[in-house]
Amino acid sequence: HTICYSVKANSNLGILRLIGRAGCGFDVVSGGELERVLRVDRRAAKKVVFSGVGKTSDEMTAALKARILLFNVESESELWVLAECAARAREKARIALRVNPDVPANTHPYISTGLQQHKFGVPIDEARKLYAQASGSGYLQIAGVSVHIGSQITDVDPFAAAMKRVAELVRALRRDGHRIEYVDAGGGLGIAYDQSDNPDFESFVGDYAEAVLGPLRGLKVHLLLEPGRSIVGPAGALLTRVLYKKTNGSKKFLVVDAAMNDFLRPSLYEAYHEIVPLRLGEEDLSERVDVVGPICESGDFFARDRELPVTNEGDVLAILDAGAYGMALASNYNTRPRPAEVLVEGRSARVIRRRETIGDLLRAES
Numbered sequence: 001h002t003i004c005y006s007v008k009a010n011s012n013l014g015i016l017r018l019i020g021r022a023g024c025g026f027d028v029v030s031g032g033e034l035e036r037v038l039r040v041d042r043r044a045a046k047k048v049v050f051s052g053v054g055k056t057s058d059e060m061t062a063a064l065k066a067r068i069l070l071f072n073v074e075s076e077s078e079l080w081v082l083a084e085c086a087a088r089a090r091e092k093a094r095i096a097l098r099v100n101p102d103v104p105a106n107t108h109p110y111i112s113t114g115l116q117q118h119k120f121g122v123p124i125d126e127a128r129k130l131y132a133q134a135s136g137s138g139y140l141q142i143a144g145v146s147v148h149i150g151s152q153i154t155d156v157d158p159f160a161a162a163m164k165r166v167a168e169l170v171r172a173l174r175r176d177g178h179r180i181e182y183v184d185a186g187g188g189l190g191i192a193y194d195q196s197d198n199p200d201f202e203s204f205v206g207d208y209a210e211a212v213l214g215p216l217r218g219l220k221v222h223l224l225l226e227p228g229r230s231i232v233g234p235a236g237a238l239l240t241r242v243l244y245k246k247t248n249g250s251k252k253f254l255v256v257d258a259a260m261n262d263f264l265r266p267s268l269y270e271a272y273h274e275i276v277p278l279r280l281g282e283e284d285l286s287e288r289v290d291v292v293g294p295i296c297e298s299g300d301f302f303a304r305d306r307e308l309p310v311t312n313e314g315d316v317l318a319i320l321d322a323g324a325y326g327m328a329l330a331s332n333y334n335t336r337p338r339p340a341e342v343l344v345e346g347r348s349a350r351v352i353r354r355r356e357t358i359g360d361l362l363r364a365e366s
Contacts, residue, residue: 006228009324014352027226031059086139096144148186160211167215187226229324236323259293261333
């Protein structure tokens with residue numbers, strides 16, 4: 001098997017460098033993500049899979065020239081554009097079709113990707129026809145089957161259902177004469193953002209492994225996995241300072257200096273993240289508050305009606321489990337520079353992304 005870290009979760013070069021040194025490959029969904037991986041180590045291309053529904057010709061050509069491991073093709077049109085790019089580059093493209101198994105992932109609808117109503121993949125019932133067509137191209141090499149049903153999934157049953165359909169397809173494709181070497185099972189393994197859930201993560205991972213591996217037993221395929229959130233999510237925290245405490249009627253607010261532009265998940269998904277004050281002292285007293293940012297939208301919040309230890313202006317709060325889809329989703333809304341990123345290893349710490357300045361934001365404009 002090969003772990004192909006999902007670069008979209010956190011694409012900082014310092015993080016990619018650590019993950020590459022651990023022997024992992026990478027799952028990319030854009031030319032920019034590919035360039036990040038190659039900037040860290042050009043030799044990593046041999047462990048790169050390229051996913052995504054909207055690959056451009058330029059992106060495909062760059063990936064062909066880098067000689068990546070595998071293209072996860074998501075439509076018939078993309079298949080033929082890739083074949084044309086490969087012919088022009090005089091490179092053979094190794095492909096897997098990303099199939100859509102029409103399996104509900106039981107997660108937030110914005111990050112569910114395995115139903116026919118979603119834009120992702122090829123309907124699994126149409127896959128054999130496309131594989132047959134692809135086999136006639138001299139510049140496409142059929143190498144595998146890919147599937148990805150969603151993100152932040154905490155129930156293993158959808159994985160098992162999807163992999164059962166994939167295993168059936170692999171057997172059918174081999175009967176058709178295709179050489180299927182790889183099965184890319186995608187990512188999607190969820191984490192516990194609410195610490196009160198106190199899940200047994202090791203047991204959950206064991207159940208996940210059985211859900212994925214069970215249907216594939218006896219097929220002798222090389223398994224590719226694309227975890228992202230489960231690797232970097234719990235490793236990150238966003239630190240923010242309380243600017244003001246205010247009360248509107250019976251409603252209490254903590255106004256902090258971070259905002260939805262820095263960390264979008266609570267606003268976008270109404271996602272729960274633990275928030276803890278970083279101070280020593282009595283924590284017996286608590287209050288119910290909304291933790292909000294300075295941006296001019298009511299949707300700019302990190303927590304609503306949250307019971308927290310009584311907090312003072314100037315205190316620092318840590319928003320936990322922010323290592324995935326934090327900076328990756330950050331923006332400069334309200335002309336706010338993005339924060340610095342600091343990598344902590346043991347007792348040492350170093351800046352792996354400097355804090356932006358307003359000058360940085362204006363430099364590309366005229």
